[in-house]
Amino acid sequence: xxxxxxxxxxxxxxxxxxxxxxxxxxxxxxxxxxxxxxxxxxxxxxxxxxxxxxxxxxxxxxxxxxxxxxxxxxxxxxxxxxxxxxxxxxxxxxxxxxxxxxxxxxxxxxxxxxxxxxxxxxxxxxxxxxxxxxxxxxxxxxxxxxxxxxxxxxxxxxxxxxxxxxxxxxxxxxxxxxxxxxxxxxxxxxxxxxxxxxxxxxxxxxxxxxxxxxxxxxxxxxxxxxxxxxxxxxxxxxxxxxxxxxxxxxxxxxxxxxxxxxxxxxxxxxxxxxxxxxxxxxxxxxxxxxxxxxxxxxxxxxxxxxxxxxxxxxxxxxxxxxxxxxxxxxxxxxxxxxxxxxxxxxxxxxxxxxxxxxxxxxxxxxxxxxxxxxxxxxxxxxxxxxxxxxxxxxxxxxxxxxxxxxxxxxxxxxxxxxxxxxxxxxxxxxxxxxxxxxxxxxxxxxxxxxxxxxxxxxxxxxxxxxxxxxxxxxxxxxxxxxxxxxxxxxxxxxxxxxxxxxxxxxxxxxxxxxxxxxxxxxxxxxxxxxxxxxxxxxxxxxxxxxxxxxxxxxxxxxxxxxxxxxxxxxxxxxxxxxxxxxxxxxxxxxxxxxxxxxxxxxxxxxxxxxxxxxxxxxxxxxxxxxxxxxxxxxxxxxxxxxxxxxxxxxx
Amino acid sequence: xxxxxxxxxxxxxxxxxxxxxxxxxxxxxxxxxxxxxxxxxxxxxxxxxxxxxxxxxxxxxxxxxxxxxxxxxxxxxxxxxxxxxxxxxxxxxxxxxxxxxxxxxxxxxxxxxxxxxxxxxxxxxxxxxxxxxxxxxxxxxxxxxxxxxxxxxxxxxxxxxxxxxxxxxxxxxxxxxxxxxxxxxxxxxxxxxxxxxxxxxxx
Ligand SMILES: Cc1cc2nc3c(=O)[nH]c(=O)nc-3n(C[C@H](O)[C@H](O)[C@H](O)COP(=O)(O)OP(=O)(O)OC[C@H]3O[C@@H](n4cnc5c(N)ncnc54)[C@H](O)[C@@H]3O)c2cc1C
Ligand SMILES: Nc1nc2c(ncn2[C@@H]2O[C@H](COP(=O)(O)OP(=O)(O)O)[C@@H](O)[C@H]2O)c(=O)[nH]1
Ligand SMILES: [Mg+2]
Numbered sequence: 014x015x016x017x018x019x020x021x022x023x024x025x026x027x028x029x030x031x032x033x034x035x036x037x038x039x040x041x042x043x044x045x046x047x048x049x050x051x052x053x054x055x056x057x058x059x060x061x062x063x064x065x066x067x068x069x070x071x072x073x074x075x076x077x078x079x080x081x082x083x084x085x086x087x088x089x090x091x092x093x094x095x096x097x098x099x100x101x102x103x104x105x106x107x108x109x110x111x112x113x114x115x116x117x118x119x120x121x122x123x124x125x126x127x128x129x130x131x132x133x134x135x136x137x138x139x140x141x142x143x144x145x146x147x148x149x150x151x152x153x154x155x156x157x158x159x160x161x162x163x164x165x166x167x168x169x170x171x172x173x174x175x176x177x178x179x180x181x182x183x184x185x186x187x188x189x190x191x192x193x194x195x196x197x198x199x200x201x202x203x204x205x206x207x208x209x210x211x212x213x214x215x216x217x218x219x220x221x222x223x224x225x226x227x228x229x230x231x232x233x234x235x236x237x238x239x240x241x242x243x244x245x246x247x248x249x250x251x252x253x254x255x256x257x258x259x260x261x262x263x264x265x266x267x268x269x270x271x272x273x274x275x276x277x278x279x280x281x282x283x284x285x286x287x288x289x290x291x292x293x294x295x296x297x298x299x300x301x302x303x304x305x306x307x308x309x310x311x312x313x314x315x316x317x318x319x320x321x322x323x324x325x326x327x328x329x330x331x332x333x334x335x336x337x338x339x340x341x342x343x344x345x346x347x348x349x350x351x352x353x354x355x356x357x358x359x360x361x362x363x364x365x366x367x368x369x370x371x372x373x374x375x376x377x378x379x380x381x382x383x384x385x386x387x388x389x390x391x392x393x394x395x396x397x398x399x400x401x402x403x404x405x406x407x408x409x410x411x412x413x414x415x416x417x418x419x420x421x422x423x424x425x426x427x428x429x430x431x432x433x434x435x436x437x438x439x440x441x442x443x444x445x446x447x448x449x450x451x452x453x454x455x456x457x458x459x460x461x462x463x464x465x466x467x468x469x470x471x472x473x474x475x476x477x478x479x480x481x482x483x484x485x486x487x488x489x490x491x492x493x494x495x496x497x498x499x500x501x502x503x504x505x506x507x508x509x510x511x512x513x514x515x516x517x518x519x520x521x522x523x524x525x526x527x528x529x530x531x532x533x534x535x536x537x538x539x540x541x542x543x544x545x546x547x548x549x550x551x552x553x554x555x556x557x558x559x560x561x562x563x564x565x566x567x568x569x570x571x572x573x574x575x576x577x578x579x580x581x582x583x584x585x586x587x588x589x590x591x592x593x594x595x596x597x598x599x600x601x602x603x604x605x606x607x608x609x610x611x612x613x614x615x616x617x618x619x620x621x622x623x624x625x626x627x628x629x630x631x632x633x634x635x636x637x638x639x640x641x642x643x644x645x646x647x648x649x650x651x652x653x654x655x656x657x658x659x660x661x662x663x664x
Numbered sequence: 665x666x667x668x669x670x671x672x673x674x675x676x677x678x679x680x681x682x683x684x685x686x687x688x689x690x691x692x693x694x695x696x697x698x699x700x701x702x703x704x705x706x707x708x709x710x711x712x713x714x715x716x717x718x719x720x721x722x723x724x725x726x727x728x729x730x731x732x733x734x735x736x737x738x739x740x741x742x743x744x745x746x747x748x749x750x751x752x753x754x755x756x757x758x759x760x761x762x763x764x765x766x767x768x769x770x771x772x773x774x775x776x777x778x779x780x781x782x783x784x785x786x787x788x789x790x791x792x793x794x795x796x797x798x799x800x801x802x803x804x805x806x807x808x809x810x811x812x813x814x815x816x817x818x819x820x821x822x823x824x825x826x827x828x829x830x831x832x833x834x835x836x837x838x839x840x841x842x843x844x845x846x847x848x849x850x851x852x853x854x855x856x857x858x859x860x861x862x863x864x865x866x867x
Contacts, residue, residue, distance in 0.1 A: 016682065016734055056739055064773070238773055266709070267741055391744055398739035405730035406709050411737040621707050 018412060020440050022048045024611075025432055027102070027417050028448025030058040031597060032588040034400035035604035035618070036446055037409055038262065043615045047409035048440060049401065052416040056401060058448060059108060059244050059567055059590045062394030062511070065237040068469075072563070075109045087437030089418045097430075099419040100580065103453045108568035108590060110464075111528040117544035118230040118471075118560040227544075228473065228516055228560055239513035241392035242469055244567065245591040246503050246520030248273060248386040248487065252377040254601040255396070256387065262618040267399035269390040271509055272382030277477055277488035277502075278353045280345060282539070284477045284488065287353040289374070290383055300346075307341050311350070315371040325364055333367025334359045352489045352499070356595070360495040388485055388503075391510045396597070406621070420445060422582050429582040444611055445585045449570040452578065452587065460577045463569040464525035465593045466532035471561040472517045476504055476540050483508045487595075490536050498524040500536045501595060516560065524593050529564040537562065567591065571599050586611070670714055670723040674834045675745055676827070677727045679767055680752035681760040682734040685786040688817035689752065690726050693827050698818050715831055722831045743774040747837075748782065748830050753801075755785040755814065756793040761801070768808060778841075780833055782811045784826060789816040 023045040026037050033049070034056075041047045055061050063071055093099045233240070249256050249270070259265040276287040288297040294305055294312075314321060328336040333355065337347045351359060355370040362370075377385030389395050405411055416435040423430050431441045449457075475484060488502040505511045505518045512518035519541075521533045537559070544558040571592030578587055586607050592599045608617050678686040691697050694711040710727040727746070732738045743749075751767055753760040764783070771781060783805040785796060798814065805812035811833070815822040 018735070056737075263709075269745065391741070395741045395744070398741040402709075402730055402732070402739055402742065405732050406707060408706050408731075410734070411732045412735040413737040415735070621709070 018048070018415075018434070018438060018440065019410065020438065022046045022410075022440065022442040024048070024444045024446065025417075025440060025442040026050070026446040027432075027451050028058050028446075028588060029056045029397055029401060029413075030060045030448055030588065030590060031397045031400070031600040032604045032607075033058075033446060033448055034397035034404070035258070035601065036588070036608055037404040038264065038400040038407075039604065039608045039618045040612070041404040041407040041409035042262070042618055042621065043612060044407075045612075047404055048412070048442070049404060049409055050412045050415040050417060050434075052414070052451075054414050056413065057244075057394045057397045058450065060394060060397050062241040062243045062392030065233050065240040065242065067237070068240070068242050068563070072112055072114060075106075075112050075565075087418075087435060089433040089437060092433055092437060092439065093419075093421060096424050098422050098424055099433075100422060100429075100456065101419045101453050102417055102447070102451050106450050108450045108570075110566045111530070112563065112565040113528075113530050114564075115543075115559070115562040116230055117558070117562070118228055118233065120230045228471075228513070230561070233471065233513065233516075233561065236513040239507070239510075240471075240518070241394065241511040242518065243393040243511070243520065244467070245393060245465075246467070246501070246522050247393050247591075247597055248388055248503065248595055250377055250596045250598075251380040251382075251385050251387055252373070253596050253598055255597045258601055258618060259396075259399075261620060262403060263621050264399045264403050264618075267402055268395050270381075270387040271390060271485060273384045273386035273388055273485045273487055274382075275477070275479075275484050275486040276353050276384055277486050278345075278349055279488055279490045279539070280348050284540070285345075286477060286479075287349045289354060290378060293383070304343055304346060307343075308346050308349075311340055311342060311346075312371070312375060315368055316375050318368045318372060325368060328364040331364050332360070333357060333362045333364045336364040336367065352491050356489055358499065359491060384487075386487065388505065388509055403621070417451070420447075420582070420585060427582050429585050443584065446588060446607070447585060448588045449573065449590055450568070456578050456580060459579060460570075460573050463572060463593075465567045465569045465591070466521075466523050466525040466527075466529035467565055467567060468519075468521035468529060468533045468537060469563040470519040470521070470537065470541065470559055471512065472519055472541060472557040472559055473515070473544070474557040475506070475517055476502075476519075476557055482506065485509060490539075493535070497526065498532075500533060502536070502540070517557070522593060524569075525566055529566045533564060569593055670721040672720065672831075672835055672838060673723045673725065674747040674831065674838075675725045675727065676748045676750060676830065677743065677746040678750045678752060679729060679733065679738065679771075680750075680784075681754070681757075681763050682731070684752045684754040684757065684760050685817045686750075686752050687728055689750070689784070689786060689815065689823060689826070690728050692817045692820055692823045694726065696820075698820070713827075715828060717828065717831055717835065720835070722835065724827060724831060726827075738770070740774040743771065744776075746775055746779055747834055748780040749775060750782050750784055750826070750830070751810070752784045752786055753796070754787050755796050755801075756787050756790045758795040761785075761796045761804075764804065778837075780811070780830070780837065781808075782813065782826065782830055783808075785812075785814040786817060788814045788821055789819045 024037075024040045024047050026033050026040075026047060026049045029049065029051040037047050037049045051058065055063075055067075089099065259268070276289055278285050278287050285299060286293075288294045288300065288308075291309070294300070294309055297305065300308065314324060318325060325336060328339070334347070334351055337350060342350065350371060351357060351362075351367070354374050355362070355367045356374075357367050357370055374385050381387060401409075401411065417432045418435055419433050420429045421431040421433060421439070422428070429445050431439045432445065433439050475482065475486070476488065477484075477486065483506045484504070485506060486502075486504045488504070490500040490502060492499050500521055500523045503520045503522075505520070507514050507516065509518075521536060523532055525532055540556065541559045542556045544560055568590055569592055570589040573587075573589060575581075575587060581587070588603060588607070589599075605617050608615075678690060680686055688698060690711050691699055694713045708728075709730075710725050712723065712725055714721055714723045716722070727742070729738060729742070732742070749771060751764065751771070753764060755761075771779070783801065785798070785801050788794075801814075802812055811829075813822055813826050813829075815826055817823060
């Protein structure tokens with residue numbers, strides 16, 4: 014492992030965000046020797062996803078905001094020859110600003126006591142027999158251990174049957190799973206000593222078991238790895254360029270996806286589901302017969318609007334919202350089409366663009382499921398990693414935690430010839446691809462960046478309750494004032510493997526005009542209430558409660574043109590960080606364009622040989638197979654058969 | 665109809681320090697080869713071998729690290745959805761054994777907690793150069809609740825046994841899970857996992 018990095022490459026790529034990772038895969042796939050490095054300890058840069066604790070440490074890094082502990086890096090100045098000059102790279106990431114964290118979930122023992130009190134009031138016989146008299150707060154928690162044998166689903170069990178819960182003073186049943194899961198890091202031994210602070214989480218567990226769904230901060234920390242919290246919130250269009258690339262390159266083998274299950278709209282203070290498939294329209298209880306007919310007629314028209322120019326010719330240059338008003342569509346239908354289906358702006362989208370967007374949406378509908386969007390299991394952060402794996406499979410070399418100090422430029426040819434890493438090692442290559450955030454202040458002095466406002470919320474229930482609590486929803490909240498940016502809300506359930514059981518992970522995104530909190534807080538307040546203000550009595554009517562919230566602004570370098578970076582040699586290419594769009598089309602296009610610029614005659618990410626097609630003969634059977642087993646050495650399907658054909662789900 | 669020709673499909677993932685013989689173990693098992701020198705095959709993502717165990721066809725999809733372990737840069741996504749992990753060290757290399765706790769930490773963080781882990785000490789053909797005693801490894805694996813085996817990819821010692829035993833355990837585990845977990849079938853309206861997007865009739 015104390016292995017030295019090779020020093021000769023064709024392409025050096027700095028940064029492991031999505032465009033860089035796609036490029037790495039493309040270059041490596043094409044036979045070029047690729048070195049792919051990231052100065053961070055994780056993949057993805059601003060495209061990464063984190064566990065809950067991972068996100069907290071990520072935050073700490075930005076909040077410390079002072080000088081990061083300057084590693085003793087080898088001095089590179091002496092390594093530059095006379096015929097060369099150096100372009101130093103940025104030492105500190107400055108793409109994240111205005112981070113603000115709010116925790117509403119119970120964090121201290123005082124709260125626990127309060128919770129227990131509340132619980133006594135309205136929770137059933139389960140509690141009443143054992144929770145007799147309130148004890149002094151410090152003592153209370155430790156007296157109240159209860160354990161359900163399967164610690165993975167405390168809340169459910171509690172409501173299912175009393176008998177499964179043992180609430181007994183001092184009697185603690187710890188399941189083996191529990192023990193194993195905690196490992197040696199966070200293991201909390203509910204010992205009998207009453208004054209250990211570490212015991213609190215256990216008590217919080219109890220509360221939850223009894224009082225449904227009230228998750229505590231400690232539980233979120235304890236279940237940290239259940240969370241995969243995306244820094245950028247995106248979906249994949251089922252007919253989009255990222256899906257096409259994933260399929261074409263076979264990178265789709267490395268990930269699993271779920272369909273977004275619902276498109277929601279927010280109108281007159283209420284969240285509603287938007288019917289978008291034919292079946293949805295017919296089954297809708299909210300729409301009248303007349304509305305159903307008008308909507309079907311309009312959507313059917315949109316699918317081939319080009320064939321009916323008479324219908325919209327006079328409105329081509331008008332706003333789409335004005336056009337919709339002439340279509341006998343009731344205001345709610347107009348809202349659905351404008352904001353939830355076309356996802357366009359009321360005040361700027363033309364009729365033609367609106368029709369195009371509506372058609373695109375409808376066309377994406379049937380491919381994999383009921384809505385035109387997919388979400389990757391374990392979060393968006395998986396996608397760059399999948400491309401990195403593809404690069405590695407074709408021989409690309411990976412090195413995280415590897416800082417590059419400078420680019421070395423040949424004075425005469427004005428080409429970059431090498432980089433120098435933090436060990437003072439020179440690494441030579443023909444092409445260099447650098448993510449925007451690695452460039453130093455001078456290089457970027459003329460660059461104007463946009464910003465993205467983001468909020469990440471952990472909540473206790475869905476913004477629209479339904480029969481199934483495992484929904485993946487997207488909601489576009491139109492701006493209050495015209496001209497402002499609409500807010501995109503994506504709510505993920507635990508089966509997306511991005512949040513712990515009984516919680517929802519909600520991502521809000523918009524183009525920034527102010528700080529993230531200023532941009533997004535009003536929408537958060539409309540949709541959620543802080544946990545502490547939740548009225549327990551009105552269980553049915555209440556809005557979802559906020560357990561935890563994070564706001565931050567992220568740099569959006571997607572619109573920056575190459576020429577605005579000063580003094581970069583022609584063989585240094587810049588990849589942008591994430592943009593604010595819903596899909597990842599920008600990143601894919603950037604990678605493809607750049608690849609074609611560098612290697613004009615080569616194919617971009619062609620399909621690799623399918624591993625399933627590698628056929629081994631049945632002849633080299635090993636003689637030493639143990640008695641109980643018969644070994645048949647792989648007799649694989651023919652290539653045709655191994656591609657299961659599965660017709661896309663029709664809407 | 666399109667039900668494939670196997671009863672079980674398992675994803676097995678190899679991890680451990682570079683040079684301990686992971687690639688050789690996979691090649692030995694799937695192709696019956698022991699490649700001299702560097703064994704990494706460019707462009708091969710995972711190897712497949714279908715074995716028959718008590719009359720049932722078990723398809724093993726065996727994933728190698730693609731060399732990303734060399735500079736400690738394995739992607740988290742590599743661990744996702746693995747049914748079993750083969751954690752390998754080299755019995756002639758103390759360092760590769762000392763790194764095991766670090767690998768276990770990574771497993772705990774990224775792999776499913778239902779994953780079966782097997783500890784493998786490879787290169788037993790080099791007995792004269794052994795640095796890690798069998799007893800030490802046994803104690804370690806016991807403490808970590810892992811199954812333990814020593815192999816030689818070169819001499820084909822225990823390689824077959826490693827994968828076949830693993831397949832057996834995976835089968836019995838899978839059986840138990842379907843008995844216990846009948847509830848976990850997808851709820852109506854729940855999104856569908858599309859593990860192989862290539863399946864769709866586009867392309
Ligand atoms: C909200 C909404 C979303 C839709 N999304 C999709 C989609 O994602 N993918 C998709 O393929 N279709 C989509 N459609 C179109 C709709 O599903 C079609 O009408 C359907 O494919 C025709 O099947 P049918 O026999 O059930 O309908 P019927 O109404 O019984 O159709 C009768 C015949 O008319 C023809 N026809 C009717 N409508 C259309 C149309 N729009 N385009 C072409 N021919 C038509 C069909 O060939 C059909 O044989 C959508 C429609 C709506 C209202
Ligand atoms: N003697 C011996 N050498 C082995 C054995 N397995 C692998 N090797 C050698 O160890 C080196 C590294 O093997 P490789 O499979 O590439 O290791 P990986 O990095 O873990 O994939 C190669 O030189 C192999 O020839 C074994 O069982 N015995
Ligand atoms: Mg290898």
